[in-house]
Amino acid sequence: MDPLPASLAQAETPAAVIDLDRMQHNISRMQQRMDALGVAFRPHAKTSKCIPVVQAQIAAGARGITVSTLKEAEHFFAAGIADILYAVGMVPGKLAQALALRRQGCDLKILCDSVASAEAIVACGAAHGEAFEVWIEIDSDGHRSGIRADEPALLQVARVLHEGGARLGGVMTHAGSSYDLDTPAALAAMAEQERAACVLAAQRLRAAGLPCPVVSVGSTPTALSASQLDGVTEVRAGVYVFFDLVMRNIGVCREQDIALSVLTTVIGHQPEKGWAIVDAGWMAMSRDRGTQKQKQDFGYGQVCDAAGQVLEGYTLVGANQEHGILARSGEPDRDIAARFPLGTVLRILPNHACATGAQFPAYRACRADGTTERWERVHGW
CATH class of the missing domain: 3.20.20.10 (Alanine racemase)
Incomplete structure (x- = not known):
């Protein structure tokens, strides 16, 4: 499994992480398209x-x-x-x-x-x-x-x-x-x-x-x-800036274009069920189940390794307030405790970037070199 960027190693979880390279690619893609179509763009x-x-x-x-x-x-x-x-x-x-x-x-x-x-x-x-x-x-x-x-x-x-x-x-x-x-x-x-x-x-x-x-x-x-x-x-x-799994299912982005993820830590296991328990529940991911009515349901999110690479077949299949249930689709993973030992840090791609972002007061904006900044969000009406 790929290592966690050094600047995120001390981050408390759950945390909302922006991959700045992906974000900038998404911004450039949309702006270039609007320029080619000859219209102004108001994100x-x-x-x-x-x-x-x-x-x-x-x-x-x-x-x-x-x-x-x-x-x-x-x-x-x-x-x-x-x-x-x-x-x-x-x-x-x-x-x-x-x-x-x-x-x-x-x-x-x-x-x-x-x-x-x-x-x-x-x-x-x-x-x-x-x-x-x-x-x-x-x-x-x-x-x-x-x-x-x-x-x-x-x-x-x-x-x-x-x-x-x-x-x-x-x-x-x-x-x-x-x-x-x-x-x-x-x-x-x-x-x-x-x-x-x-x-x-x-x-x-x-x-x-x-x-x-x-x-x-x-x-x-x-x-x-x-x-x-x-x-x-x-x-x-709006959502193009981060993209999400709903947009992936619609067909306007790929999983590797999704710039927002939730950093989470494995806090326990239920090996007989093939579950790993993480500290990103619906308070971190939101209750948005937008992919549930689409052709591919990602539960509460797609599981990735610490560097953001998709772990095929693993999703958050359930969520309580502060607990997420990670499992493999199909046959339960009876070796899940060995695959994701206690303390393992993972990332979860969200169903709906707007809803997941809204769960956090700030983002960890992560550059390609692994350095990060804290970027505040505005809340309320």
């Missing part, structure tokens, strides 16, 4: 919630970022990143927080998908002399939120915003149902469906005499599967 920071990761994405060519909480927006703005899309539907109770960010100089864009939300935004803006920049969320696949591109409500919402003094910044969509696909043809078709819906919404707004400068689409699977993005101005994607 979603909700995956890493980490300033050095986002700074690497911007250094590679990203223009602005996407966030999932206003606390993320505050965190990244304090680090000097001003062009921020808050990609969750706005509610009245959060407008004061958004207003404060804009008053501090943050170029914050907010999201809307209903007349009620639009009315609350323009009322707040009028009361405080603020012209919020608002994008309208488009439902391109029935996955979650948004207005369908052909609905009358699209123009109704746009007029409330435009006539009420808000700045109508554009339209955006997220084809989250791409996560349910696993063939290149299906992914390419979903990417085109996502593009076409958002472009249609923009065309309808412009035909009605309403502004729509931005047409924003994206998910990691569709971003890596689109053949052309005519009419789109920018793409958003």
Whole structure:
């Protein structure tokens, strides 16, 4: 079994580890693809919630970022990143927080998908002399939120915003149902469906005499599967920076591209069951079982050696709060105690990088030479 990098030898486990070479390769791959397609790229920071990761994405060519909480927006703005899309539907109770960010100089864009939300935004803006920049969320696949591109409500919402003094910044969509696909043809078709819906919404707004400068689409699977993005101005994607086992099963990355892993230690055995017990339970890995409904189920994660090389057939088959159960698929490994002696350090690749990262206050960012740094994450809302 390959040795543990020296700088991780003293790390307490469980710990979230970023392989920086893999991460940088993932960043470069996505940015080069967006450059080739002729669109701006606005990465979603909700995956890493980490300033050095986002700074690497911007250094590679990203223009602005996407966030999932206003606390993320505050965190990244304090680090000097001003062009921020808050990609969750706005509610009245959060407008004061958004207003404060804009008053501090943050170029914050907010999201809307209903007349009620639009009315609350323009009322707040009028009361405080603020012209919020608002994008309208488009439902391109029935996955979650948004207005369908052909609905009358699209123009109704746009007029409330435009006539009420808000700045109508554009339209955006997220084809989250791409996560349910696993063939290149299906992914390419979903990417085109996502593009076409958002472009249609923009065309309808412009035909009605309403502004729509931005047409924003994206998910990691569709971003890596689109053949052309005519009419789109920018793409958003998040999990690509680390990738995970769900993305591996979808077919947009390989196991050796997954840049996030959880460092764990073997703390016991049940040899008659073929189990090794590790100190990474669901509190470390998260409860996300995203691969369970896919063609290959990795349990709570794929087991790797200390250097991050996949140990074929070994997964975390079960998890309690602080205990993970490591076992071999098929015939139980009766020699598991000898194979993974007490104190053995391993790494586990996660099902969902966003969910696993969220279990930790910081990452161990590991370079090729084995040196590491502690990179803090932001938590909360």
